[in-house]
Amino acid sequence: MTTTLDSHDCELAALAVDRVPLELAWSSVIVTAPKRPRPILSSISGCARSGELLAVMGPSGAGKSTFLDAICQRTPRASGELTVNGTTAYSSKDLLSFVEQDDALLGTLTVRETVDFAAQLALGPTYPNLSQHVDATLASLGLSSVAHQRIGTALQRGISGGQKRRVTIACSVVAKPRILVLDEPTSGLDAKSGKEVVAFLQRLAHEQNVLVICTIHQPAYETFALFDRLLLLARGKVMFDGPTSHLDHYLVAVGSPTPEHVNPADQIIDLVSTDFFKAHVGSTGGSSGPREKGSSPAQTPGAHAHGTHEMSDIAPADQHVDGLASSWADYAARHDLVRSPEPPTAGNEVPYAKQRKRGAALMGVRKTLTLSHRNALNYSRNLLAYGIRLGMYIGMAVLLATIWVHLGWHASKLNDRLSVSFFSVAFLGFMSVAGIPAFLEERAVFIRERANGLYTPGQYLVAATAVSLPFLFACTAFYTLIIYWAIPMNPGATHFFRFLLYLYLAILAAETQSLLIAAFVPIFVAALAMASFANGLWMTTMGYFIRSTSLPRFWYYTFHFINYQTFSFDLLVRNDFAGQVLPCGVDAAGSCLCPIESSLLATTGECAISGQDVTQDLDIAGVSDGLYVGILVIIIVVMRLLMWGMLVWKKR
Numbered sequence: 001m002t003t004t005l006d007s008h009d010c011e012l013a014a015l016a017v018d019r020v021p022l023e024l025a026w027s028s029v030i031v032t033a034p035k036r037p038r039p040i041l042s043s044i045s046g047c048a049r050s051g052e053l054l055a056v057m058g059p060s061g062a063g064k065s066t067f068l069d070a071i072c073q074r075t076p077r078a079s080g081e082l083t084v085n086g087t088t089a090y091s092s093k094d095l096l097s098f099v100e101q102d103d104a105l106l107g108t109l110t111v112r113e114t115v116d117f118a119a120q121l122a123l124g125p126t127y128p129n130l131s132q133h134v135d136a137t138l139a140s141l142g143l144s145s146v147a148h149q150r151i152g153t154a155l156q157r158g159i160s161g162g163q164k165r166r167v168t169i170a171c172s173v174v175a176k177p178r179i180l181v182l183d184e185p186t187s188g189l190d191a192k193s194g195k196e197v198v199a200f201l202q203r204l205a206h207e208q209n210v211l212v213i214c215t216i217h218q219p220a221y222e223t224f225a226l227f228d229r230l231l232l233l234a235r236g237k238v239m240f241d242g243p244t245s246h247l248d249h250y251l252v253a254v255g256s257p258t259p260e261h262v263n264p265a266d267q268i269i270d271l272v273s274t275d276f277f278k279a280h281v282g283s284t285g286g287s288s289g290p291r292e293k294g295s296s297p298a299q300t301p302g303a304h305a306h307g308t309h310e311m312s313d314i315a316p317a318d319q320h321v322d323g324l325a326s327s328w329a330d331y332a333a334r335h336d337l338v339r340s341p342e343p344p345t346a347g348n349e350v351p352y353a354k355q356r357k358r359g360a361a362l363m364g365v366r367k368t369l370t371l372s373h374r375n376a377l378n379y380s381r382n383l384l385a386y387g388i389r390l391g392m393y394i395g396m397a398v399l400l401a402t403i404w405v406h407l408g409w410h411a412s413k414l415n416d417r418l419s420v421s422f423f424s425v426a427f428l429g430f431m432s433v434a435g436i437p438a439f440l441e442e443r444a445v446f447i448r449e450r451a452n453g454l455y456t457p458g459q460y461l462v463a464a465t466a467v468s469l470p471f472l473f474a475c476t477a478f479y480t481l482i483i484y485w486a487i488p489m490n491p492g493a494t495h496f497f498r499f500l501l502y503l504y505l506a507i508l509a510a511e512t513q514s515l516l517i518a519a520f521v522p523i524f525v526a527a528l529a530m531a532s533f534a535n536g537l538w539m540t541t542m543g544y545f546i547r548s549t550s551l552p553r554f555w556y557y558t559f560h561f562i563n564y565q566t567f568s569f570d571l572l573v574r575n576d577f578a579g580q581v582l583p584c585g586v587d588a589a590g591s592c593l594c595p596i597e598s599s600l601l602a603t604t605g606e607c608a609i610s611g612q613d614v615t616q617d618l619d620i621a622g623v624s625d626g627l628y629v630g631i632l633v634i635i636i637v638v639m640r641l642l643m644w645g646m647l648v649w650k651k652r
């Protein structure tokens with residue numbers, strides 16, 4: 001990887017542009033959580049400037065991820081002030097890209113496609129030299145050799161976990177952010193790859209004047225040396241916030257010098273860790289080391305070691321951390337390391353926001369097209385999600401066509417025939433839950449990209465709908481073609497196309513319902529259970545198992561009439577029986593035996609029931625097909641709008 005990285009130094013330098021220097025400042029940032037005795041972050045202030053690589057470190061639970069969330073405006077629980085170049089009037093989505101701890105990627109795409117789509121969404125498909133920029137980014141992160149490998153799915157092994165981490169970073173870097181924030185960019189990477197990634201981030205900061213802030217756990221000495229500054233947190237407080245070059249001196253000053261062959265990054269983490277504090281205090285008498293001469297009277301590491309029996313379990317750790325926070329504040333003041341944000345000046349106004357507004361509508365259309373293209377690729381390759389689903393629809397059709405084969409038109413087969421319409425609506429609708437896993441995978445990508453301002457929930461939904469419509473139509477068409485003449489259903493082109501339309505609307509409604517539920521509860525098992533329950537509810541109140549006229553009034557006036565299955569089932573039944581006459585049987589005495597009341601017997605004496613008799617019996621004779629189609633469309637549109645609302649509302 002070293003060689004590829006080096007060979008792209010020039011490329012990176014060439015990509016550098018003369019950019020307005022940025023300073024991100026955070027002031028008195030406090031993050032609290034309900035039922036938590038102390039804040040997650042206790043009034044943190046500081047700033048960082050473009051061209052710097054800042055490490056945010058601290059023991060587990062120190063508040064590092066929360067700090068990143070706060071400075072990226074990703075948590076509603078934060079208070080305090082954030083400014084860029086002295087102003088609060090900036091858009092973090094325009095300036096900043098966030099790389100989360102989890103790698104949310106589409107497994108069916110190749111590495112290059114993934115980064116290329118990210119570039120198109122961030123910069124626009126017509127951005128000059130986009131392809132070269134994508135290749136340079138891949139090379140910079142050591143991904144050229146796997147550029148054409150798929151990310152990987154449950155069926156197809158793809159790239160390694162460490163490579164996925166780098167692809168996620170590449171997706172953010174390729175967007176050319178002015179501020180890049182990364183949560184654990186080296187987790188899952190071996191030491192060498194971790195160092196290469198941090199070296200890349202350092203060059204990105206130094207050569208492209210980007211401000212890079214990242215949390216990092218236990219960096220190797222050489223990796224740690226690449227950082228310009230360190231912000232060290234413990235129990236939500238600042239333990240160190242200055243150039244990494246001062247760390248050794250500071251450790252000496254607080255009486256905890258780094259022993260030979262020990263990484264100063266490990267030494268300071270050891271010093272501020274309190275997770276096993278009580279045990280540590282009990283066994284060793286607390287961490288030792290004199291306080292820096294002249295430091296505040298707050299407790300130093302060893303000061304609380306005696307008399308712990310008088311304190312609560314939490315107090316010694318808090319005291320330890322408070323002592324170190326004071327030590328740092330004293331040290332920083334003494335050594336002129338306290339950084340204050342620069343006041344705003346003419347010429348360093350925050351750029352971008354206005355420029356981006358221009359041509360926003362065209363950019364929005366392009367993004368929707370790019371997203372649709374990506375979705376179409378995903379659909380065409382995702383055998384598990386879509387291939388197997390199409391196979392299921394075909395399998396169901398074959399089952400129906402072979403079991404109900406040559407059903408014919410006899411009154412004794414009335415219920416068998418009604419069950420074709422029921423089965424088609426209810427079971428095909430039920431199978432829409434199979435779309436939930438693929439949606440959740442896409443949603444994770446959407447959450448990441450939306451948080452980085454790449455596109456809006458509306459654009460995502462339009463693109464997702466545009467690609468799912470033909471897929472669901474194909475599923476419906478295959479199903480209809482297989483069963484229609486095998487049973488057969490009501491002959492004639494009009495009835496055939498009506499069947500296709502009504503069933504398509506039912507499947508669309510079922511699909512939208514499943515996705516709406518998954519957007520509301522984005523946990524696979526829970527969404528599956530809820531969608532299954534909803535389908536069960538619709539099945540039982542649609543008027544097949546118990547005729548609608550016999551349904552208890554509560555269910556009839558509520559769920560029967562907001563039920564997409566009611567309208568689809570009624571439409572299919574009306575279509576199937578329209579104009580048909582079903583002869584009834586005759587008993588030994590020659591009496592006509594019809595399963596339902598026959599109007600033909602009463603008027604013409606013919607021993608048969610008409611299609612009209614069937615719809616009359618089901619209490620759907622007088623309904624308007626157009627109205628029912630309209631209601632189905634409204635149900636689908638309302639659920640899609642609710643889904644949009646859910647996507648807007650749920651940011652995680």
Ligand SMILES: Nc1ncnc2c1ncn2[C@@H]1O[C@H](COP(=O)(O)OP(=O)(O)OP(=O)(O)O)[C@@H](O)[C@H]1O
Pocket residue numbers: 033034036040058059060061062063064065066067
């Ligand atoms: N929404 C929340 N509600 C309650 N507690 C929370 C919430 N978010 C975070 N915390 C708590 O705040 C503390 C800091 O969490 P955070 O994830 O920021 O730590 P971290 O330093 O990133 O830890 P790690 O290195 O283990 O990822 C933890 O104790 C965590 O349990």
